[in-house]
Every structure is written in C-alpha cells, then in structure tokens.
Amino acid sequence: MWLDVKELDARKADIKALALPLLGVTLLGVLLRLYGISSQPPLHDEVSAAFSAVQYMENGQFGPTMWYHPNLRNIVLYALGEAFGYGPYAMRGFSLLAGILSIPVVGLILYALTGNRAASVLASFFLSIEQVHITFSRQAIQETWTTFFFLLGVLLAVLYYKKDTPLLLIFSGIAFGLGISSKFHAFFPLLVSLGAGLYLSFKARSASRCVFVLSCLVFIPAAVYILTFLPWFGRGYGLIEWIGMQKTLLTKMMTHRGNPMDQVIDIRAWQWFLRPMGYANFTYSGGAPHVTVAFSSPVVWLLVLPSVAALTWRLREKSREGKEGIAFLLMLFLVSYLPLAASPRPIWLLSSLAVLPFALMAVALEAARWGRKALAGYIVLALLSSLALYPMSMGKAKSYAYLDGIVERFKPPHP
C-alpha cells in the first residue's frame, strides 16, 4: 500500500521499529558475505574482469571477458585496483557493498509499497540469507551491482511518487543509469518505474510531472550510461559509431550461446522457480580444486510462482489494501522475468539476481499472512537450507560430502 507523506511523517516511530529488524538482518547478511572472503581464491571470471578493467581504462577497448556488458564494472574495478591493489577487498569490495546494501533496500521498497512491516523485514531476511545473492556478492563481477542500483532506483522513484520531491527522482535516474551501466537487466525495472510515473502524471493531468518523469527516468539514465563509454570514445569514435557499437552489443547479447567452457545445464530461466538450479565455477588453489556454486534454495524459490499467483488473484478483491503497490510489485516481477524466461538463448542463474528481489518480496508478502508458528517454522527452514548451501558460496563445495551430489552435476565433461 502506498503511504501518504503525512502518514509517513506521523509514523516515524513505526519506521524506527522497522529499522531495528532491518539492521539485524543486514548484519546477518554482512556476516554471511564477509566470512572467509580474503581466503577464497580468485575465480577465472574475476581475474578476467581485472584484465578487462585495465584494458578498457587504458586502451578504451572492451573485453576480453563479458565485453558485451556495459562498463561500470571496468571503471570501478580499475579505480579500486589501481588505488588499493588487486587484492580481495579492492576487487570484491564493491560487490560486497552492493550486496549488503541491497538487503535493507528490499525491505524499504516493500514497506513503501505495502506498509507491511512483517513482510518487509521478511523480504530483507530472505535476501540476506539468499545463497545465490551471497555467492555473487563475494565475486568481483557486476551481478549484485546491477541489483543494488535498480533497487535503489525503484525505492527513490516510489518515494518520489509519494512525496513529490524532485531530487528523489533525479537520484532515482542516476541510480538506474548506474544500474544499466552495470548490466542491461536494470532496464526492466526502469521501464516499470517510468511507466508508473507516466501513469500517475496522466492521472493527475500534470504535464510538468510528465516531462519531469521523462527527463529523470529517460535522459538521466541515458546520460549516465553513455558517460561510462568515455574511455571508448577516447579511441577516436563518434556518436554514430557509438550507435553502431550498441547494435553490435545488442546482437551479441541476443545471440550469445556461451563460451566453450561454460556450463551447459541449468540454462533456462523459465525453470528457475520450478526446480533447484545452479551456476558453478571451478578454480585451483594450493593444489586443490575450489568449487563455487550459486544454488537456488528450493525452500524459498519454489514458493515464488505460487506467491505471485496468489497476489495476482487477490488483486481482484475490491477492498484489497495496497492494491496499486502490489500491482506495481507484480509488474516489476513480470516485466523483469518474462523476457528472460522467454529467451531462446541460454540464461545462466547469475542473471536471476535481476528478478530475485521482486520474487522474494512476493514470497514475503504471502508468508507474512501465515500463522505465527507456521511462519517461525518456515523462517528456520529457510535459514537452515541456506546454511547447508553456504559452503558452496565460499568455494568450499568439495569440502562437504553432503554437497557432492550438487557438485557432480556441474562437473565439466572430460574431452
């Protein structure tokens, strides 16, 4: 439910009451993301990302790894690497920060949309213990960055729609710009937030609001995005060539079939919420293999589609509280998920972070309706399943026999 600004002001005490549990689940998330981070050996993706950062910043050229993705990762990794050395904290620092900050932001979005404090804390809790999110928070690639920036963009846009404070939407546009400069997945929540803004402006019959929404959610993200190509322009290119290059990137993204060493299982996004899936990386350190697997916890993921269906069903109720907020959340989920689910090219599980926060919000909203005992039991179950999968986030999947079944699934085929 969308909260009135007066109501928000009047309920500062209530928000304070939200802050404490959010802080608690965030601290839990900090612990899970930072534990053993410096002893986790670098993955090939991370090493390649460092090489790509240097090449981009010093020569303006994309690649060699993930060259079709936008370039914020190159800029930030290079800045941190050159300032502090390419150590674990410099390289993984931004992923960790983005991963950790995403935890309270998820709760704040849901609270702003529904006013449901229990569900908001639950959503943050789910993200805090989410094994896929933990895994990529511990890697020097852009997955958690994208998620954080589009979540921040959504939160600021929603707050603007409540408070009508222009600066909020300007910062929302910057956040979305940084999101699409990390990975194009941020485009989908941007599209929904823009659509909501235009819808509200038309509803209020306000041309100035409409123009302002367009300025902030079209031109600011576009300006931020194009500015991250500054080193590329330094190679002598002009705007026409930039447009041609964007077509090349888009073509590559639409048709990318993976690299020879990429895993060939668990590559269909439409299956994400129907069965447990994973994304694995292998590396050697100290003569021993280290296997990192991002693996979806069935305890939470299998509830996503039923929760979305239940929320959609209940939208029919005329007296449904927070109807528009929930409709907005469902749009965020569907618009972010359906293009990936329908894609004919392989979509690996790391892309699920583009959808997961909205999926977790839906589960949280439904779980918050359960009885106290059922909810407590579910929370314990979710936590236990996450802890059971946790060693795989740290590259220690091979150290625990009970995880062998999962690790074997991702064993690369021998030539």
Place this chain on the structure above:
Amino acid sequence: MFEVMRNVRSSKTEFLLSRLPERGVLTKAIFSAGVLLFFSLTLISLEAYGRNSRASGIGHPLDSHQMVIASVDYPEEAYLLWKNTGYKGRVVVSLSSRLNFVHTENNALIPQEVSSFPVTVHNLPAEAEKGLNAKNFLFAAMKTGVAREVISILPEAVFREKQDYTGAEEGVRVLKGRIEVPFFGSPRTITAMPYFKSPGEPVLLFINASFFRGHEPEEVFRGLVNTALTADYVVLCRSFDDPEVGDADRERLRSFEMLLRGGT
C-alpha cells in the same frame, strides 16, 4: 513480534502522486530543462572528445600525388611506422590477400588459475604489441588504438572464398559484398574492390604486393580514386614474409607506387 508487525498497515490505497496537490511546477520545469541541457552537452562533449582523440595528418585524394608514401619489406613495419608517427584512432584500409588479424594474446596472458590474491594484471594491448608480427599487425593496431576501424579489401577470389566459408558465427554478418566481423565491439569489415565504399575521412592505407596477384595496378588505382578515398599516409609492402608473393607482384606494386606519385 511478527503479529505486531503484521498489524501495522496503512489504509491508503492509491499512488499518492495523483492525489497530492502539485508543488514546485517551476522547480520541475527548471530541473527538466537542466536535465535536457546536461544530456545534450554530454552528447556534444563526447562527440568532440572522440574526434579530438584522433591523431591524423592532412588527407588527400589518391590522384593528388601529395600523400606521404612509405615502402616496407614486411607488413608489421607498417604498424611501427604508424605508431612512431603518432597516429591514433584511425580507419585503416588494407589491400592484401591476407587479413593480418590473428589474435594472439588473451588466452596466453590471462592465467587460467590464480591461486591467491593479489591478482597480477597486465595491459593486454601492450602485451599484444610485444608479439607483433606479419600475421597480427592489424590486430595490434586495433588493440593499441592506432586503428579504431579496420577495412580489409581482399582480392575478389579470396573474398568469395571467405564468404563461402564464413559460417553462422556469433556476431558475424555476411552481407552482399562484405562481411562484418566486429572485434569486441570495434568495427571491422572484410570486402572486395567492387564493393568498397570510402569511409568519408582520411585513412591510413596499407597495400600489400600480395593484392596484385588478382589485380592490375591501374585497375586498383582507378578503383580507389573512383571511391573518392582520401589518405594521409600510404604504406606499400613488398611482403618478403609471404612465400606466395613473387617478383611479378612486387613489380606491380612498384607500378602502383608510380601511379600514386604521379609518374607513368
């Protein structure tokens, strides 16, 4: 605790923007104008920055006989000449029977296994330059930023063969008269003389003797002049690296040089 939290609900059900009295119409108008101005300035600045990042000489039509012309024995010397002259961000047009674009560095230089931090990172273009040779000099030019675009004009027979053998690779487009093979987002085109179109700016022109196995000097010269191609620097390569290039090809190259210099 959860019971208490569940009870905290709001009664409002609408997006409030549509219900709030609008405030700051002027502020929004100013912000909107500021954003549009910022966006426009960003585009203009990037265009200017890109163009100003190019380092080139003065372009001349090929029949003006005013270009700087250099002759080399090996293809990679062309790269060194461009580099040492300070060229940057250029369109390179190569006429040769070979593509000279063999990738050399990524897999060899990025370690497959790094056991611990900190990661030692090399500058890949600088490393590519160390392995400079006849097969990769255009690749090195693209990597180091001497070239921002490479257009390879092949003898027609060689081009047709490439067209036939170019499969449905990711990102590769086989079109009528040209194959587009972008290199990590940088434009790269393979074509043949009848299909070549001048890029509309002065180019670095590289002509290998191997090209004259399929073409006569006069024909090549007229063909290039007719496209209105302009260049500021031409490198003619006798290509002693290539066993398939014979004295007759080198003699044709010499004749081509005479045409460029205005002799007969």
